[in-house]
Amino acid sequence: MDLPADAPEPSGEQPGPGLRADAERNRERILAAARRLFAGHGLGVSMACVARAAGVGKATLSRRFATREELINAVFADRMDAYAAAVAEALADPWHGFTGYVQAVCAMQAADRGFAEVLAMTFPAAKALEERRAEAYHGFLDLIARAKATGHLREDFTDQDMVILLMANAGVIAATTDAAPGAWRRLVGQMLRAYAAPGADLPPLEPAPTPTALYRAMVRLTRPASDSGGAREQATEPAGGR
Numbered sequence: 001m002d003l004p005a006d007a008p009e010p011s012g013e014q015p016g017p018g019l020r021a022d023a024e025r026n027r028e029r030i031l032a033a034a035r036r037l038f039a040g041h042g043l044g045v046s047m048a049c050v051a052r053a054a055g056v057g058k059a060t061l062s063r064r065f066a067t068r069e070e071l072i073n074a075v076f077a078d079r080m081d082a083y084a085a086a087v088a089e090a091l092a093d094p095w096h097g098f099t100g101y102v103q104a105v106c107a108m109q110a111a112d113r114g115f116a117e118v119l120a121m122t123f124p125a126a127k128a129l130e131e132r133r134a135e136a137y138h139g140f141l142d143l144i145a146r147a148k149a150t151g152h153l154r155e156d157f158t159d160q161d162m163v164i165l166l167m168a169n170a171g172v173i174a175a176t177t178d179a180a181p182g183a184w185r186r187l188v189g190q191m192l193r194a195y196a197a198p199g200a201d202l203p204p205l206e207p208a209p210t211p212t213a214l215y216r217a218m219v220r221l222t223r224p225a226s227d228s229g230g231a232r233e234q235a236t237e238p239a240g241g242r
Contacts, residue, residue, distance in 0.1 A: 026056050027064045029056060030050060030051070031075060032054070032236055038049060038075060038113070038114025040113060042117050043118070043121075047071070055066075069123050072118065073127075073128055075114070076115060080118075083119070083132065084132050084135045084139065085103060087143060091143055094146035095201070096201070101140075103192075106166070107212065109173055110184050111145060119170070141159060144158075152197050152222060153195060161195065165188070165191050168191075175219065175221055176209070179214070179217035180210075180213035180217050183209045183210065186207070189202075189204075189205040189218075190205070
């Protein structure tokens with residue numbers, strides 16, 4: 001039987017396999033709730049909301065994850081592993097690997113709003129997450145050099161262009177998720193054309209969203225949070241309450 005959400009836990013517990021069964025269940029509840037909320041609403045979800053969704057108290061949440069960065073690190077560890085692995089796989093075929101990598105990473109963003117924000121931000125206190133990001137970064141530098149050597153990637157492309165694309169893609173995803181969910185693919189396709197040298201083989205370009213779909217997205221952006229993001233409003237607290 002689980003303990004009540006706010007029931008005190010022994011102060012001498014140790015992390016890892018030695019956690020008491022109820023404490024480990026609380027940890028898994030927290031991670032599951034955070035994954036769900038971050039994926040749907042982004043990283044602005046408050047720690048208090050994560051605790052409520054997990055059915056635990058704030059004190060329990062703090063014992064499992066003392067800071068927001070610790071929680072983000074745990075939630076996105078597997079996605080950052082996949083992010084780093086995608087670079088290693090792309091090196092086998094530099095140009096097609098480059099285009100496939102860009103599409104794959106942007107698809108990861110589209111599938112998870114929280115991860116979209118993770119890729120466009122940095123979390124110095126989340127050391128494991130940042131180590132994986134650094135690993136992916138160095139692999140990407142190697143991929144850029146190899147793709148340029150094929151003659152298909154423009155010589156003036158830099159790794160900063162990828163950061164800009166991730167920021168832009170995160171914004172497009174946030175703005176069009178409900179109204180024009182495929183808009184990010186169009187953005188990525190057009191940017192790959194901008195990065196490519198003349199004559200380079202490119203993946204097919206996604207059709208542009210309809211004017212109606214884009215209009216709905218623009219209207220959504222102008223609405224107050226209470227109208228266009230009711231779920232987020234209920235799921236978050238003012239910044240000062242984080």
